[in-house]
Amino acid sequence: MSLLYVLGEHNLSSLIRAHPSAVSCPEVGKERYGLPLFATLATRSKEALEAFADALSNDQLPRSYLNEIQAHHYEGREDQNLGRNFQFSNRRSILSHLAELGNVAIVKILLSTGRVDVNAKDFRGWTPLSRAAEKGH
Secondary structure (H helix, E strand, O other): OOHHHHHHHOOOHHHHHHOOOHHHOOOOOOOOOOOHHHHHHHOOOHHHHHHHHHHHHOOOOOOHHHHHHHHHHHOOOOOOOOOOOOOOOOOOOHHHHHHHHOOHHHHHHHHHHOOOOOOOOOOOOOOHHHHHHHHOO
């Protein structure tokens, strides 16, 4: 289990901000939620998610993205597909999971990093856009 994963899962934002590799939060590991970023989403670790978003955006994106993240995940919304029961599937991309959930703010942040493949197909041959369209996002 990676240190970033544990920090994200336990909402330890100060330690995330001090970690020299916080920008690696979208890297998939073998943990239950797959990557530190998803561990924060599944455990609703608000401050940790903000720390990861800050690290990824590196002050290049508007602060409004963080407000979108907060509105989407922390104001009484219960995502049916991403909670403690969520398990990451290596047969799908990070964007595929996020697109299905309709998480536009985090998708924007990840796309701005250039570290994700927007055209990656999952085991069904679906792209993140086709997942989002299927769910009506």
